[in-house]
Amino acid sequence: MNPVSSFAATRRQVLIGAGAGLVAPGIIATPLPAAAQAPQGAVIDITRARTDPIPVAIPDLAGAGDAARIGRDIARVIQANLRNSGLFRPVDRQAFIQTPDSAAQTPRFQDWRVIGAQALVTGRVEQRGDGLRVEFRLWDVLPETQLQGTAFNAPAANWRRIAHLISDVIYERLLGEKGYFDTRVVYVSETGPRDRRTRRLAIMDQDGENHRFLTDGRFAALTPRFHPSAERIAFMSYQDRGQPRVVLFDINSGSQQVLGNFPGMTLSPRFAPDGRSVVLSATRGGDANIFVVDLASRRERQLTSGGGLDVSPCFSPDGTQIVFNSDRGGDQQLYVMDAGGGGVRRISFGNGRYATPVWSPRGDLIAFTRFGRGSFAIGVMKPDGSGERILSEGWAMEGPTFAPNGRVLMFYRESRATNSRGAGYSSRIVSIDIAGFNERPIPTPTDASDPAWSPLLS
């Protein structure tokens, strides 16, 4: 069909590979012919981007009638994504010289260079019945080359999804690592007074849009986590009069199923990276130990034993190790063991207690909560416990979750009650770059806790 661009052979095979491909249900991506020659790979050094966000111009995508409105909306979503990452600086639209319509035809690079844009995003939207065709091109302004050209065909209702896919392509082409914009977040929505909270699962796009509730709040829901397919969730549910249990939840059908056959409470579930098992903690009497439950056979295997509280297990991305939280040594610390339960070693040795370890999808870091009675902090360390860095500190915060590229964390922050009636208390989700900058709130309609970031949806 379309001739293949010479820059199309990148990591994101499906999206920008040799031919047209389905990148998500209902969204087909096709490479566009290149208008000029460009170098392979990333053009910007990511280490430099930290202190110096890349200036990028994102004029509205061109279009006629309704398509013009959609083109504007798509451009605004891309702009917000890139700005919120902290690694890009969208150029002020007031400064634009060339009109979007004209730029979509042929960029006049001089017009973009003089206003300081290093990269330029152009495109057009056409309506075709109930569907959309969205063309987008990414330009490197200084050498005047096209870095990327892709056309998306999709139902009109998917326009926001297309904007996220485009954002991810821009991120990947300019920074040399995958983006995280075509993702969702599941979290616990909290309403009502703190002693009688209603806690419901809710799901939203990573930017807070397309928000909806997954459970009705009759029974409290806590600690949701995504299956690697992003179509299932494991969470802890307070069921009618029974023990709290880890439950598997199908996002599309809404069906729920108790996992395992344990005598006590089950809590803190996480899926294995291959999606075939769940590691969790189960109590018996006053103890809590870690088990892995095979999802096909439902067979349980006990990984830890003894008198301590072993909770919050999380697999390494290669599935060979598990990090967890235990008070076996006296107070809460982090331990790593082999996935079979052997070779346990403590990795946290700083001041305070450590909890909620979560392994980066890149494998290079473990994020955690560290706390004393005066303050809480979110930090990262290497899997051997070295190189500990605190990213954020405050009255109360916990529960970090990694973006699929390992570059950004979300967690939740609580404010201190200012009187005995609990005035001033709140709980909100925030995100932060793992370098410790760009902490920003994630908008939610209610108080929020326990965020879990999905893998890339495509």
Place this chain on the structure above:
Amino acid sequence: MTTRLLGAIAALGLLAACSNTDQNAATAGAGANTIRPGSQEDLVANVGDRVFFDFDSSQVRADQRPVLQRQAEWMGRYPTVQVQVEGHADERGTREYNLALGQRRANSARDVLVASGVAGARITTISYGKDRPAALGSDESAWAQNRRAVTVVQ
């Protein structure tokens, strides 16, 4: 559900039969019209429904043990009463660990009840971690009230 209801009715009948204990006399003095002997209200008003724990500890403190012993005696008086012991934690910890800690506290309180003569089958336990505080402040006095195990008549 039905068996529980029948149990409650049986308990009512029972306490009509033994309403001349000191405890019930005290109840009568405190407004017998509203407090039904053998009920949660009775437990709260005349026995004490909760014990408190030290920070990050699930050991029943010596000064709290008598409360559980009185609860055991009270349960001896109302043999059809079933209870659930709820374990709780203060807000100065993480959610998942506090769920396990609350369970361990509930279990410690349960063990004292059993050691004091209550049949284990009459007691269930549950943990709410830090998620259902009794006191809503963010200070030491609120935290001390929230590190607790509460006995709840089912």
